[in-house]
Amino acid sequence: MSEKFVLATHNPGKLAEMRAILSGLGVEVLSPAEAGVEVDVEETGSTFAENAMLKAKAVCASACLPAIADDSGLCADALNGGPGVYSARYGGEGLDDRKRCLLLLRNLRGQTTRAAHFSCAVACAFPNGDTLEAEGRCDGAIAFAPLGEGGFGYDPVFLIPEKGKTFGQLSSEEKSAISHRGKALAAFSEKLGTYLKK
Numbered sequence: 144m145s146e147k148f149v150l151a152t153h154n155p156g157k158l159a160e161m162r163a164i165l166s167g168l169g170v171e172v173l174s175p176a177e178a179g180v181e182v183d184v185e186e187t188g189s190t191f192a193e194n195a196m197l198k199a200k201a202v203c204a205s206a207c208l209p210a211i212a213d214d215s216g217l218c219a220d221a222l223n224g225g226p227g228v229y230s231a232r233y234g235g236e237g238l239d240d241r242k243r244c245l246l247l248l249r250n251l252r253g254q255t256t257r258a259a260h261f262s263c264a265v266a267c268a269f270p271n272g273d274t275l276e277a278e279g280r281c282d283g284a285i286a287f288a289p290l291g292e293g294g295f296g297y298d299p300v301f302l303i304p305e306k307g308k309t310f311g312q313l314s315s316e317e318k319s320a321i322s323h324r325g326k327a328l329a330a331f332s333e334k335l336g337t338y339l340k341k
């Protein structure tokens with residue numbers, strides 16, 4: 144396989160994880176900068192899957208190459224599934240990852256229900272109009288304080304109870320073995336393998 148794919152994301156944390164997970168596929172993956180595209184897609188969908196497809200199609204059209212997008216987020220039971228599709232925008236534009244984690248902890252203060260999950264939808268769009276989709280989910284809980292320096296986004300506050308560690312305390316390999324993104328990309332890789340053999 145020598146197909147080139149653009150990873151349709153501006154998030155360096157996602158890009159690194161997607162690259163590492165997809166490296167086993169034997170296809171060449173390019174960042175938007177490497178593909179010479181700069182597309183800012185408005186995420187107007189109401190589901191992760193819709194937003195992932197919007198991003199994949201926009202970058203595919205701009206790069207004239209197949210594009211793989213990830214739309215993901217953290218869903219807390221006590222917040223009725225929030226911040227969910229708004230995870231990147233939680234608290235408004237001015238916040239960085241650390242401040243968004245602290246805001247989440249503040250909004251959960253006093254809540255006994257800490258259950259939460261990460262969801263990830265992966266979408267791939269090809270220049271001929273074909274598309275592929277896959278999803279993954281990882282269940283866990285919101286920690287009471289940030290722990291760990293690894294990963295990105297909400298990793299320091301997402302606890303895996305069976306491991307007694309947050310995503311932020313896991314190596315990238317340990318995280319991808321159980322994460323929403325790892326699962327979505329594993330399912331996607333199978334579909335892509337079948338598609339490319341056709």
Ligand code: ITT
Pocket residue numbers: 151152153154157186198213214215216217230231261294295296297298310322324
């Ligand atoms: P792109 O749209 O350019 O891919 P983004 O960061 O805006 O980048 P999303 O719209 O999918 O991506 O927002 C997902 C947010 O959810 C992301 O910014 C993180 O804050 C959070 N998130 C997703 N996956 C995560 C993970 O594995 N670990 C920690 N936080 C994660």
